[in-house]
Amino acid sequence: MKPRTKFILGGCLVLGVAGYLMASSIQETGVYYLTPTELATKVRADSSFTSAGVKVGARVVPGSIQRDPGGKQYAFKVTDGSQIMPVVYKGIAPDTFTDSVDVVVSGRMGADGTFQAKELLAKCASRYENAPDAKYKETPGYKAGARKA
């Protein structure tokens, strides 16, 4: 066998194993990324869907965050505008987790309709900058300047 052929065979082996690992780990670890509405639709259509791990991206309903007096459990509601979904999360919440931020929760839907989150990621639009149109409206000086003018 020519070395070139051998190399190609070896390469196929390496890439084949990598491809197999990719395919199988997507099967095993890939999770649906849904909005609360999509999740509710899925659960209505198939009640066994509650056992599947999913990620839900939505916005925290202002004023809904309740911190357990014990400290590390949070109950809050998220919404995509049409569907409101209660969530329970145990663990340390990121600093950016507060009213009206976009969050991504991963976990599974409980039988009682409350989402049991194992992971909570909060996005903060102001971490880098605000949305262009809203940017300067919240500027402290905006109000001060407007009052003066």
Place this chain on the structure above:
Amino acid sequence: MTLIGELSLWVALLMAAWSTTVSYAGGATRRIDLVDSGIRGLYATFAMVLLASIGLWTALLTRDFSLEYVAGHISAAMPSIYVFTAFWSGQAGSMLFWALILSMYGTIAIATSRKRNEELAPWATGTISAILLFFIATTCFKANPFIRLPFTPLDGRGMNPQLQNPGMALHPPNLYLGYVATAIPFAFAIAALFAKRLDAEWLGVVRRWALLSWFFLTIGIVLGMWWAYVELGWGGYWAWDPVENSSFLPWLTTTAFLHSIMIQEKRGMLRKWNVVLVVVSFLLSVFGTFITRSGVIESVHSFAQSPVGPWFATFFFLATGLSIYLVGVRLKDLEAKAELESMVSREAAFLYNNLVLCGIAFAVLWGTVFPILSEWAGKPKITVGPPFFNTVNVPLGLLLLALTGVGPLIAWRRASVSNLRRQFTAPAVSGLVVAVALIAAGMRDVYALVAYYLCGFVAATIVQEFYKGVRARQSIHNESVFTGFVRLVARNRRRYGGYIVHAGIVMLFAAFAGLAFRTEHDISLRAGESFSVKDPYGHQWKFVSQGVSYFNRPDRDVLAVGLEAFRDGKRIGIIPTEKRQYVDTQRQPLFNPITEVGIRSSAKLDTYVVLAGYVRDKDVAEMRVTFNPLVVWVWIGGFLMMIGGLVVMWPQAERRKPQGGYAAVMPASRNEAEVAVPA
């Protein structure tokens, strides 16, 4: 000054358009006056973009809040250093920053290589100017930092305190410097394809710029990891977030290129492949900027959803289309000049190195864009997380680590049994010693054991190379160990600089494998209460809460807890952790409260304490204590890679001619003669 800056930006747009048109026309018609004019156009673009940048910096430093960009990113009270770095902290500024770096790189690259690459200069200039045209146009029309507010606020919004950190001041510009540097090799590759000058001559320029790109990407990525680790408080430094991945992708392909180019220099092989790698590295940089800037992929980095997305997508597809077309029509000119002779040879090891690096890049890309692909395929959006990336990349990464040890030592063309025995006996034994010692110490994690075996193996190959080199110099030149070492490295910068980079890689892998043993403990303590736990090495730790204290600083209100730490009964010190609320001059809160992580580092272990919350009525502080083994080696390894990169890049005077039999096929490397050291 801001007015001059804004005007300069528009002039720069015209200059870039001029330079693009005239350079390509000059390349096609071979008219030297057009070529010269195009090159002058590029220089003028640089001057204009520089003027525009000075305009923006002036506006920032004089705190001209009438500009939307200034009011949106800084405040009167911010330290000047962060006001300076605010230049690139927003969308508009970072677009201008791209244009600034690219025009500067382009000017340097063309000015220094013009004489040597007469044929390539017009095409390279035209390509650089075309890319510049895109960036300047996007800045002018879609993300202009000189837009004025209809009123002048008294103060700006300031910068998120988490970004006011030296790591974060340096991380973005380094990444930009790295990203943008991929454009120069791309421009020269496109030029070589246009001009049909596909010999080794364009490789010299390309290799230098690819190396520069690699160097800055490495620094940028490591600084980003460090920042995430010390500021964000989730206990890790890499989360396989799409934005992280997009900086990793061009790093992988550039690393692959820096290895495969040696095969082309020495043996005239892999000519197509190298062109493809150069092109792909640039496209991945653009793609990375696109996904970070457009918000098409869910990321915790959430930059502003912005109107530049479609522009980037268009540019990306145009550049991809042009590259595929050009490579396609020139394929027959890129035939290899030599064949692979044996599977047991340096060529084969480097080929596998490239295969694995590109395999990792593909897996990372696939995982990153999978949510979009699954949506396009008509299915619900599916995301993959760290488990996917780890399952695929850990085995590939270990294979790569093994090749790191094999590649540099195995003989060219065809390795003999005696070559293998001479080079690899000691390293293989060293690896075994490490693995056996760890098994004896109780380690049972298979992946970690393989990783440490390979770390031992590769480290031993590096030590062996330095040892042999220094010994050879000692016997020939009668030098001391130290002089011998310094001269060895100084006279063979590419080779020994590369080994220094590899040593850094070994440290990184050792640190990554340490992650398998990290442990986390959530604790709740009142003042005076204590918590005892064993760390992954089996040492007994005791943490005594010093209670909660409040205090105010001019710019922040702080809630702090100190943990007095003891290891095996010996006092280590107090580890403080804080919740900070930054406030403005009226003590109104700015941004969200942030957590200040308490970290106690040692070579073996980081003790990482995060204040999660405070229950006022019970006076209980909630904390998470994490034992992170070997984390400092990530930073040390990263630093070593930077040093190695510097050694390789450091210009070498042309006093040594290539020695040995490969000189005939290595014209591109005439500046960096690799001197064979007797083994």
